[in-house]
Amino acid sequence: MTNNLAERTVKPYVINRKNFLFSDTEKGADASAAVMSIIETAKRNTLDVYGYLLYLLTILPELGNDPTEAQLEAVMPWSMTLPAYCRQMYHEICNERDYNKKMLKNFSGGVK
8 A cells, every 4th residue: 555645645735835934924824725725626636727726716706705505515626517617628628629620610611
């Protein structure tokens, strides 16, 4: 048995430990740790981190200051209600964009 997965998950925190010393406030250090936790959880759930953070920063303000448990459950990384762009990796989005351009070119090629 090995604990490599656990050690690799904790490594970014260890590397940034010194950075947390330079946070101006305790709330700033807590916010940094929370963001890192969200990022690592998204990675473990094979989400596109940028897409997931974009989704969270868009949807969470709409939930207000006191979201319900059901609302929070819907935005968790393991939720099946996440938009497709949270589950696609950047290279998949680029490939899809290229495919759509080719299809559009083929479709419009016959129309004069």
